[in-house]
Amino acid sequence: MSVRTDLAVDISETLKEKEEGIKKKTETHGEVKVTTICIESAAGEQAYGKPRGTYITVEFPSLFRLLDSEGLQTALKEALNTLLPGKTEKKPMLVAGLGNTGITADAIGPKTAERILATRHIAGQFAENMGLTGLRSVAVIAPGVLGKTGIEATELIGGAVRAVDPAAVVVIDALASSSVSRLFQTVQLCDTGISPGSGVKNSRKEISRRSLGVPVIAVGVPTVVEAGRLAAELTGKNATEPIELFVTPKDADLLCEKAGEILSAALNGFLQPDLDPQILSGLT
Secondary structure (H helix, E strand, O other): OOOOOOOOOHHOOOOOOOOOOOEEEEEEHHHOOEEEEEEEEHHHHHHOOOOOEEEEEEEEHHHOOOHHHHHHHHHHHHHHHHHHOOOHHHHHOEEEEEOOOOHHHHOOOHHHHOOOOOOOOOOOOHHHHOOOOOOOOOOEEEEHHHHHOOOOOOHHHHHHHHHHOOEEEEEEEEEEOOOHHHOOOOEEEEOOOOOOOOOOOOOOOOEEEEHHOOEEEEEEEEEEEEHHHHHHHEEEEEOOOOOEEEEEOOHHHHHHHHHHHHHHHHHHHHOOOOOOOOOOOOOO
């Protein structure tokens, strides 16, 4: 049975031999483990089923037991700095929260986006009067899903890109993992963009540099695992046929809220490095 996952680190664990054109590095900082996988060749693309680029996986304890969320936020900001060098340039940024708020396991993107500090409208004398002249211009969009809007998320984000002319786009989405232990305990960041829904066989048009014309950083949290993979973990036996069913933790709603809170704090800190953290927290 093939592994159905959006995570490069999941795939790396299934490979028996070191693949040509793949660089992998793992570091541990307190409660946080960071694995960086760089796919640099056609052979690596074939082995992983993913385009060339850098995939950074940040793993941490259960959000209910995490002692140091500041450490996790720092790891996420460092990953963003790696994928988007030159962040101190005062160019606009666009943040897009993908997903469906009507489905708990698919609400990570919108839940994060609603906490991102939008600043594109704060400028000139207004910004000076508020003491916020050092703000970076940030626009935020939650494009929803095709079934509700009749418009592909890629098309809506493309329109926003034309209006904002950002230096880059950061998209946040829910992912699928092949391991239940990584649900809501992992964040994957990559510079290759994303195809929404690919992990659950509902792939939409990709959101990438190729489709938008600007760098795209994808930030995702795995929220579901295929039932067959879960059964295999519990019993040690693989299903003989694919099971078209995905499972999420029973407290997914609380986990989604907490994950959105941590992701947004990290993203706000990355986007506004010159703003005092306490002031930034008060604004969001």
